[in-house]
Amino acid sequence: MGTGAALALPRGRRRSCELCGGPAQLRCGACRVTYYCDIDHQQADWVSIHEKICQLLIPIRTSFPFFNSEKERKHGMEQLLHRQKHLVDFTHKVAQKFVFEGKHEEAIPAALHSLHFSIDTCGPDSVELVPAYLILAEASTGLGRLTQAEEYLSQAQWIVLKTSDCSNGIQSKLHRNLGLLYAAKGNFEESLYHLATDIYFASCAFGTHDISTSGGYFHMANVFFRQNKMDIADSLYTEVSIRYLVCYPSILCFILNVGEAQQAEASQVLNAILDIREQAPKQQPAKTANVVHALAMLHFLILDFPKTHELGMKAFLITKQLPNQDASEAIHHLLKLIKSKLFYTK
Incomplete structure (x- = not known):
C-alpha cells in the first residue's frame, strides 16, 4: 500500500466512500482527503488510480485560502478548474488503457474518478460525462456485470439523446458499447446493428478509411465468429489488418x-x-x-x-x-x- 496506508476516521466525521458512496470508515494516510468504506475499496482505488493522483487531490479538496481581491479569487477558481479538467482527462486515459489491456476491475475506480471530476466541472447532465459512462459500461461488460453496464449505458444514451449537437465520435463510441453489451447478452442481431451504426458514425467523424473505424469492424468480426459465420468474420478481420498495414x-x-x-x-x-x-x-x-x-x-x-x-x-x-x-x-x-x-x- 505504500504511503497510502489507511487511517481510521475520528468518531462523528461523516464522509462518503470514494468508490461506492457508502459511509466511510477510513481515509488515505497520504493525501488525507480521500475516504473509503473499507480496506478493500481503498486497495482497489490505490492500485487503479489513487497512487498516481494522490497528491494532486490535496489542492482540489482542501478549502480555499482567503483571497484579498476579486482578481485573486477568480484566478484561484480558474486554477481549480484547470486542475479538475486535467484529472478528468488523466483518469479517463488510465481507465481506457486498463480496459484495452483487459484489466476491467482496475479500470472501474479510475473511470469513477473521471465521472466525478466531470460532474464537478461540467454538471450532471453534460455530454462531457458520456466518455466516463462508456468506460464504466465497457469495464462492467467485461466483468460480466451486464445489469450495471446497462445502467451506465442508459445514462450515456439519455445524455446523447438530449444533446442536439452531440459529436459523431461520441455517438460512435456509444453504439460500439451497445454492440458489446448485446453481444455479451447473446443478442447478435441487435449487436450487429449497433456495431454497424458505430462504423457509420466513426466514418462520419474520422473518414471511411481511418484507423479509428477499425474497432467496429473488429467487434463485428467477433460476433460473426461466435455465430460460426467464418467467411464473413475472415473478411472483416482481413479488413482490420489491412487498415493497420497500409x-x-x-x-x-x-x-x-x-x-x-x-x-x-x-x-x-x-x-x-x-x-x-x-x-x-x-x-x-x-x-x-x-x-x-x-x-x-x-x-x-x-x-x-x-x-x-x-x-x-x-x-x-x-x-x-x-x-x-x-x-x-x-x-x-x-x-x-x-x-x-x-x-x-x-
Missing part, C-alpha cells in the same frame, strides 16, 4: 496523438486476430503474415525495436514461403531499418 501516416499520427490507451487497443486487436489466424484449422499464411507485419509496424512506431525485429523476422519467414514475394520485400526493408536502429541504440 496506413503508415495515419497510424503514426494516431500513435503520436492519442497515447498509451489507443496503443494498447491496437495491440489488443491485432494480437486477437493473430491468435485466431494461428489457431484456425485451415491456415492462411499470407493473411497471418499481414497481421504479424502490422504488429511489427506498431512496435516500430512505439520504438520497441527488439519486439519489432522479432515480429519482422516472423513475418519474413512466413512470406518467404509464399509465391508472391512483394510482401517479403517490404518486410525485409523494415528489418534493415530495425537493424540500423538497434545498432545506433546500443
Whole structure:
C-alpha cells in the first residue's frame, strides 16, 4: 500500500466512500482527503488510480485560502478548474488503457474518478460525462456485470439523446458499447446493428478509411465468429489488418496523438486476430503474415525495436514461403531499418 496506508476516521466525521458512496470508515494516510468504506475499496482505488493522483487531490479538496481581491479569487477558481479538467482527462486515459489491456476491475475506480471530476466541472447532465459512462459500461461488460453496464449505458444514451449537437465520435463510441453489451447478452442481431451504426458514425467523424473505424469492424468480426459465420468474420478481420498495414501516416499520427490507451487497443486487436489466424484449422499464411507485419509496424512506431525485429523476422519467414514475394520485400526493408536502429541504440 505504500504511503497510502489507511487511517481510521475520528468518531462523528461523516464522509462518503470514494468508490461506492457508502459511509466511510477510513481515509488515505497520504493525501488525507480521500475516504473509503473499507480496506478493500481503498486497495482497489490505490492500485487503479489513487497512487498516481494522490497528491494532486490535496489542492482540489482542501478549502480555499482567503483571497484579498476579486482578481485573486477568480484566478484561484480558474486554477481549480484547470486542475479538475486535467484529472478528468488523466483518469479517463488510465481507465481506457486498463480496459484495452483487459484489466476491467482496475479500470472501474479510475473511470469513477473521471465521472466525478466531470460532474464537478461540467454538471450532471453534460455530454462531457458520456466518455466516463462508456468506460464504466465497457469495464462492467467485461466483468460480466451486464445489469450495471446497462445502467451506465442508459445514462450515456439519455445524455446523447438530449444533446442536439452531440459529436459523431461520441455517438460512435456509444453504439460500439451497445454492440458489446448485446453481444455479451447473446443478442447478435441487435449487436450487429449497433456495431454497424458505430462504423457509420466513426466514418462520419474520422473518414471511411481511418484507423479509428477499425474497432467496429473488429467487434463485428467477433460476433460473426461466435455465430460460426467464418467467411464473413475472415473478411472483416482481413479488413482490420489491412487498415493497420497500409496506413503508415495515419497510424503514426494516431500513435503520436492519442497515447498509451489507443496503443494498447491496437495491440489488443491485432494480437486477437493473430491468435485466431494461428489457431484456425485451415491456415492462411499470407493473411497471418499481414497481421504479424502490422504488429511489427506498431512496435516500430512505439520504438520497441527488439519486439519489432522479432515480429519482422516472423513475418519474413512466413512470406518467404509464399509465391508472391512483394510482401517479403517490404518486410525485409523494415528489418534493415530495425537493424540500423538497434545498432545506433546500443
